[in-house]
Amino acid sequence: MPQPRSHSEVVPGHIGEVRRRRRAAVLGDPSPAAPIIDRPPIRSVTGTVVEAGPELLVLRTNDSDHDHDHQEKRLWISSDTTAWYGGPAGMAAVRPGREVIVRTTADGLGADRIWVDIVRVTGTIMVAAKGFVEVDAGRHRGRVRVAIPPQALSRVLVRHPRLEPGYLLDVIGIRSSSGPLALQPGTSQPGYRAGEGGSPKTTGTVSRELRGTATWYSGEGHGAAYPALDPEGQAGGCPDAPTSCAGLPLLSHGSDLLVGNECAKRSATVTVTECGCTAALYCDRCVECGTSRRGRIVELTAKSFVDLGGELENGCFNATVTVG
Amino acid sequence: MVEAFQSSQLLLISAALITACLSKLANPGTRPRTIHGVTASPPVLAVRDSRPIAVGLALTEGALGVALLVTPHPSVRVVTIMGFASATWVVSELRTHRPEDGCGCFGALSAGRIGMRCVVRTALFTGAAIIALGVPYTGIDVLRASLGWGGVVLAAEILMFVALSPEADGLLGRLRSSAPCELRTAPLSETYRMLRASDAWREHENLLAGREPVDVWRELCWRFVAYEGRVAGREVEIVFAVSMEERHPVVRGAVLANPDRDGSAGATVAGSTLSSAAGGEHDRTGEGCQGRVPRGSGDEEPGPDGDGGEGDTGEDTGLSRLAVAPVRNQTAQRSARVSERSR
Numbered sequence: 001m002p003q004p005r006s007h008s009e010v011v012p013g014h015i016g017e018v019r020r021r022r023r024a025a026v027l028g029d030p031s032p033a034a035p036i037i038d039r040p041p042i043r044s045v046t047g048t049v050v051e052a053g054p055e056l057l058v059l060r061t062n063d064s065d066h067d068h069d070h071q072e073k074r075l076w077i078s079s080d081t082t083a084w085y086g087g088p089a090g091m092a093a094v095r096p097g098r099e100v101i102v103r104t105t106a107d108g109l110g111a112d113r114i115w116v117d118i119v120r121v122t123g124t125i126m127v128a129a130k131g132f133v134e135v136d137a138g139r140h141r142g143r144v145r146v147a148i149p150p151q152a153l154s155r156v157l158v159r160h161p162r163l164e165p166g167y168l169l170d171v172i173g174i175r176s177s178s179g180p181l182a183l184q185p186g187t188s189q190p191g192y193r194a195g196e197g198g199s200p201k202t203t204g205t206v207s208r209e210l211r212g213t214a215t216w217y218s219g220e221g222h223g224a225a226y227p228a229l230d231p232e233g234q235a236g237g238c239p240d241a242p243t244s245c246a247g248l249p250l251l252s253h254g255s256d257l258l259v260g261n262e263c264a265k266r267s268a269t270v271t272v273t274e275c276g277c278t279a280a281l282y283c284d285r286c287v288e289c290g291t292s293r294r295g296r297i298v299e300l301t302a303k304s305f306v307d308l309g310g311e312l313e314n315g316c317f318n319a320t321v322t323v324g
Numbered sequence: 325m326v327e328a329f330q331s332s333q334l335l336l337i338s339a340a341l342i343t344a345c346l347s348k349l350a351n352p353g354t355r356p357r358t359i360h361g362v363t364a365s366p367p368v369l370a371v372r373d374s375r376p377i378a379v380g381l382a383l384t385e386g387a388l389g390v391a392l393l394v395t396p397h398p399s400v401r402v403v404t405i406m407g408f409a410s411a412t413w414v415v416s417e418l419r420t421h422r423p424e425d426g427c428g429c430f431g432a433l434s435a436g437r438i439g440m441r442c443v444v445r446t447a448l449f450t451g452a453a454i455i456a457l458g459v460p461y462t463g464i465d466v467l468r469a470s471l472g473w474g475g476v477v478l479a480a481e482i483l484m485f486v487a488l489s490p491e492a493d494g495l496l497g498r499l500r501s502s503a504p505c506e507l508r509t510a511p512l513s514e515t516y517r518m519l520r521a522s523d524a525w526r527e528h529e530n531l532l533a534g535r536e537p538v539d540v541w542r543e544l545c546w547r548f549v550a551y552e553g554r555v556a557g558r559e560v561e562i563v564f565a566v567s568m569e570e571r572h573p574v575v576r577g578a579v580l581a582n583p584d585r586d587g588s589a590g591a592t593v594a595g596s597t598l599s600s601a602a603g604g605e606h607d608r609t610g611e612g613c614q615g616r617v618p619r620g621s622g623d624e625e626p627g628p629d630g631d632g633g634e635g636d637t638g639e640d641t642g643l644s645r646l647a648v649a650p651v652r653n654q655t656a657q658r659s660a661r662v663s664e665r666s667r
Contacts, residue, residue, distance in 0.1 A: 018539075019539070019541055019543075019548070021580070022539070022548060022550050022561065022563045022580070023543060023546075023548060023563075023565070025561075025563055025578040025579075025580040026548070026563045026564065026565045026576050026577065026578040027546065027565055027576065196425070205504060206504045206506040206507060208544075229542075230509070230541070230542035230547070231509075232509075232510075232511065232512045232515075232540065232542070232547075233512060233537075233539075233540025233541055233542070233547070233549075234539055234540055234541055235540070235541045235542045236541075247507065248507075249504075249506030249507060249544050250506065250507065250509070250542050250544070251542065251543060251544070252541035252542050252543060253541070254541070255543060323544065324543070324544050
């Protein structure tokens with residue numbers, strides 16, 4: 001049986017474009033799905049702080065969608081600008097050298113909210129010891145050692161009562177020289193062990209409008225990790241990936257998702273750039289605005305999450321994802 | 325009448341034990357005991373999830389079921405009562421502590437959540453085994469004489485136990501519908517087999533530059549296979565779409581200019597021939613697949629000159645003269661029928 005060649009000849013960022021063109025040739029262009037929510041996405045900026053004055057923030061951006069890979073971006077800071085650094089923080093936390101995600105003001109010239117060195121770790125607990133846990137974050141993200149400072153332990157334990165091997169972890173924190181520091185829970189820990197999240201739907205009809213939870217992960221640029229990628233060929237799925245309890249249709253790298261934030265009433269098209277095999281382990285709900293349906297239907301990069309109106313420290317939003 | 329009722333219990337529990345044995349052997353319900361290297365099952369479930377132990381349990385059940393048919397010895401009846409009583413306790417405990425794991429009573433068929441029905445069913449089997457304790461005949465003797473009241477009682481009891489069995493719901497569900505094409509997984513070998521048996525493959529086979537695809541990916545109900553090709557000395561791409569339907573799969577093909585080597589930026593060269601062959605069944609949102617899409621936009625009329633996609637500029641690139649003539653092949657006709665059914 002012939003095996004498809006490696007995608008090394010194709011620029012990864014263009015896979016979606018190439019596949020859309022090929023798909024259109026053989027099936028015709030899919031009719032654009034009408035946005036359910038009309039407000040456009042926000043434009044956020046990610047980068048490293050170069051200078052942070054009382055009124056001006058200068059960043060060296062690393063956004064792939066800019067004309068140049070690295071360029072300086074200047075944003076005004078006002079008295080309304082807020083910052084997060086393990087919790088509500090003053091502008092003193094915005095220091096040169098730190099990585100930030102900035103939600104801009106409506107005119108795009110100022111900083112509305114700044115998240116400093118924020119990271120998130122999700123996955124299966126492999127080792128739980130005093131002061132740290134080691135997490136299997138999935139085939140693509142590897143194994144991560146997360147330190148839990150004593151002052152944050154009780155806060156984490158409130159929503160993660162089982163810091164034991166085999167159970168799932170989802171924490172938000174900050175970067176440090178020794179690795180990520182968990183400072184707060186991302187969501188509530190599911191009561192079941194990894195891989196026991198519930199039977200996926202295997203019969204009946206599948207809607208192209210999926211409802212459930214959207215979360216974020218510490219990925220760069222725009223993009224989404226989708227929990228149900230085909231493991232065959234070059235679709236990008238993992239052969240041993242668990243099946244999401246949300247009953248998600250199978251897609252590939254480069255597939256477009258119309259993601260709607262039901263809480264912020266914003267929507268945007270996001271391209272699948274990673275397999276969300278870790279997200280498939282979670283069969284939980286988001287209660288950001290009402291109670292979402294069970295299951296994580298998409299994991300967004302931090303930038304895409306903010307663009308859609310998500311608050312990173314809250315961990316999730318109730319989402320609608322339209323596929324096809 | 326009372327004697328017929330007692331005797332029918334013997335046949336009932338024998339049938340239950342033999343069915344459980346065969347189900348466990350045919351549908352092993354074992355699961356990996358580790359997830360990401362971490363033990364996922366507590367010891368009590370590890371017993372159930374171990375394949376050798378499951379096979380041993382199944383064979384024991386089968387042996388007991390057969391023994392009930394061939395011997396009236398009280399020890400067999402007592403062991404049966406003890407077995408069912410133990411099972412009642414285990415199922416009851418599992419329902420309290422780990423209901424999502426399924427009882428495994430009938431192998432993988434019993435993977436659903438444990439409800440009160442499971443506990444009641446096992447308890448009733450225990451009761452039936454106790455009633456059968458005093459029957460002086462073998463199961464085969466009862467079977468020979470089971471015409472009449474005994475047969476009626478047995479049939480009624482079997483119906484009652486089927487109604488109490490959650491496994492019956494799952495089996496009926498499987499019979500009613502198979503997996504929707506959007507969720508259906510299939511190995512690449514199946515896709516290649518369907519592709520090479522299709523009219524679309526035969527139409528384009530001679531244009532392929534090699535047998536090795538450059539890309540294989542999946543979008544909902546379709547798996548796409550792209551090859552490099554050559555038409556009139558120019559490099560092209562040949563893309564096939566193979567539907568993931570279990571029944572009556574459809575295969576479509578198209579030739580498009582290679583944008584890396586051709587200035588026409590991926591204009592469709594000959595794909596419109598096969599796409600237009602599909603005519604009114606042009607399936608933009610996968611309605612041709614099982615599982616109708618609630619947001620149906622596939623009702624749009626296709627353009628008169630092909631798929632009307634952006635790549636289909638309608639310009640004569642010169643290569644299009646090499647395109648195969650429009651073919652309304654059997655595959656396309658089947659697709660149309662499937663599409664109509666799904667509407």
